[in-house]
Amino acid sequence: AQTVTQSQPEMSVQEAETVTLSCTYDTSESDYYLFWYKQPPSRQMILVIRQEAYKQQNATENRFSVNFQKAAKSFSLKISDSQLGDAAMYFCAYTAPMDSNYQLIWGAGTKLIIKP
Amino acid sequence: DTEVTQTPKHLVMGMTNKKSLKCEQHMGHRAMYWYKQKAKKPPELMFVYSYEKLSINESVPSRFSPECPNSSLLNLHLHALQPEDSALYLCASSQDSLAAEQETQYFGPGTRLLVL
Numbered sequence: 001a002q003t004v005t006q007s008q009p010e011m012s013v014q015e016a017e018t019v020t021l022s023c024t025y026d027t028s029e030s031d032y033y034l035f036w037y038k039q040p041p042s043r044q045m046i047l048v049i050r051q052e053a054y055k056q057q058n059a060t061e062n063r064f065s066v067n068f069q070k071a072a073k074s075f076s077l078k079i080s081d082s083q084l085g086d087a088a089m090y091f092c093a094y095t096a097p098m099d100s101n102y103q104l105i106w107g108a109g110t111k112l113i114i115k116p
Numbered sequence: 117d118t119e120v121t122q123t124p125k126h127l128v129m130g131m132t133n134k135k136s137l138k139c140e141q142h143m144g145h146r147a148m149y150w151y152k153q154k155a156k157k158p159p160e161l162m163f164v165y166s167y168e169k170l171s172i173n174e175s176v177p178s179r180f181s182p183e184c185p186n187s188s189l190l191n192l193h194l195h196a197l198q199p200e201d202s203a204l205y206l207c208a209s210s211q212d213s214l215a216a217e218q219e220t221q222y223f224g225p226g227t228r229l230l231v232l
Contacts, residue, residue: 033220042225043204043228044224045159045206046223047221047222089156103161103172106158106159108158109156109157109158
C-alpha cells in the first residue's frame with residue numbers, strides 16, 4: 001500500500017533562516033505526483049508546490065523548493081528566508097493514476113513554527 | 117483563478133438538526149471532493165464526484181448525503197449527526213481531464229462544524 005511519512009511532527013526556525021521539511025513515500029509506481037500543501041491557522045489548505053515523478057528537475061516556487069530523490073523516495077521541502085506568514089501545518093501528499101486513482105495519500109503533517 | 121468557496125464558515129447544530137454545507141468553484145473543474153479533517157490530522161476523503169456523478173464513497177455513514185446539482189456546485193447534507201462528527205469539512209476540486217498534469221486538487225477554506 002502507498003504510504004507517505006513525515007517524520008517531523010514539529011519544526012521551528014528563526015525568521016529569515018532556511019528550514020527543510022522531510023517527506024518519504026512508498027510506491028511501486030513510476031508515474032506519480034507529489035505535493036506540499038500548507039494549512040495555516042486560517043484552515044485553508046493551500047498548494048505550495050508540486051513535482052511530477054518523471055521530471056528530474058526539482059520544482060521551485062519563489063522561496064519554496066523541493067529536493068526530489070526518486071530512487072530514495074524522498075521529497076523534502078526547503079523554505080528559504082522564512083517569514084512569519086510561513087507558520088502553518090505542512091502536509092506532503094502523493095497521488096498516482098494507477099496506484100491511487102488520483103486520490104491523495106497524505107502524510108501526518110509537520111507543524112512549522114517561525115520564531116521572530 | 118484557483119478559488120473554491122465554501123459556506124458557511126462555521127456551523128453549530130444539534131443532533132436532530134438538518135443542515136447543508138455548500139461548495140462552489142468556477143474553474144471549470146469536473147471533479148469535486150468532500151473531506152473531513154480532525155484537528156492536527158490530514159484530511160480524510162469522504163466523497164468524490166466526477167462529471168457530476170458520485171464516483172467514490174469512502175464508506176461514509178448515511179447521515180452524510182452528498183449532492184452535485186451541476187458541475188460548479190457540491191453540497192453536503194447533514195442529518196442526525198453525532199458529536200464525533202464535529203470537524204473541519206473541506207471541499208476541493210480538480211480538472212479530472214484524464215491528463216495527469218491536471219490532477220492537482222484545489223481546496224476551499226472549509227466549514228468548521230460543531231455538533232452538540
